Every structure is written in C-alpha cells, then in structure tokens.
Amino acid sequence: MEVLRLKVGVMGSAGGVFNEDISARCFELGEAIADAGCAIVTGGCPGLPHQAIMGCKQRGGLTIGVSPAMGIQEHVDRYGSPIDHIDVMIYTGMGLMGREVIGVRSCDIVIIVGGRSGTLGEFSIAYDEGRPIGVLTGTGGIADFIDDVLPVMKKATGSRITFDDNPRRLIERCLSDYHANPPRIREQEAAL
DSSP: OOOOOOEEEEEEOOSSOOOHHHHHHHHHHHHHHHHTTOEEEEOSOSSHHHHHHHHHHHTTOOEEEEESSSSHHHHHHTTOOOOTTOSEEEEOOSHHHHHHHHHHHTOSEEEEESOOHHHHHHHHHHHHTTOOEEEETTSOGGGGTHHHHHHHHOOOOOOOEEEESOHHHHHHHHHHHHHHSOOOOHHHHHHO
C-alpha cells in the first residue's frame, strides 16, 4: 500500500504588519515542511501563511490553497489573495468562515502562526476534531494566547498540542508525535 504524503496546514494572520523575524520564521516553517516531505495547506491567503507557502515552494514542496472564493477572479479581486507559489488551489465558494472547515479537515497536522478570530476558529475546529496541532510561539496574535484558551475548553478531544518558537523543531516534534500517536479523527472512529 502506498503511503500518502502528509499535509501540514499553516493557519494564521493574513493581514496586518509583521516584523521581519516573524515573516522569516514562517518562511522557514514552510521550508521545514517541504524538507520533511510533507505538503503545505493554507487558506490561499496573503500574510504569514503565504510566507510559509513561499518557503515550502522554494524547497520544491507541494503547496495547496483552500480559497473562500468561487474562482480565481474572485480570489484575487474580492479577497485580495495571491495565486503565486500555489500549486493547487481549491475554490470552495464558501466564504472565509466556510472554507475553514474544509481547510482544517484537509490537514493531518495544523500549525498556528499569529492570527486573529479566523485563526482561532481554525484552531477550534482542529482541536474539536482531535487533530494534532502545533503552535509557533512568538508570532503574535492568537498563537501567543492558545495556552491561555486551553483551560477553558474543558473538552477531551484527543488533540495534542505542541508549542515551540523554532519552526524546524516544531515540525520535527509534530511529525514525531503524529507517527508515535496516529490521530483518531472523529469521522474515523465513527466508521469503526
């Protein structure tokens, strides 16, 4: 049986002003994903996730975007999102919030970088569905508050969360955890 390439989602800040260090760490995150032989999945948006896309692409990795738009024109014009460096774009036509479920469910591991309310929504979906989650700390936004949110979640989902400020180490740790403890996503459990 052929083993499929793991897909690592990078969910985070699409807008705002980012300092050079945070942008560089997200670029390195993308490089680490490609170097590990994984594909990257983002919301097809600009900002920190696109930095990761560019890093992944530079290393020859497979890049996938999950767009809120119906097609390329709406993706670029209405959402102001890039198409460069993205190998496969999935146009959901579901808007920003609707595409979050598809984006997260398309990933084996979800990484949180920076972020605001949309990223918190993506984190919540991944957590609720028991997906492995990595948090690149020190990237601002919701990523630096996930640890504060966890105590109020009060729901055992099987999701394991890894925190690290080093992009390469974060990917290594998340992949090691994934292989040591293959996730049991709720849909998989229901089928058994």
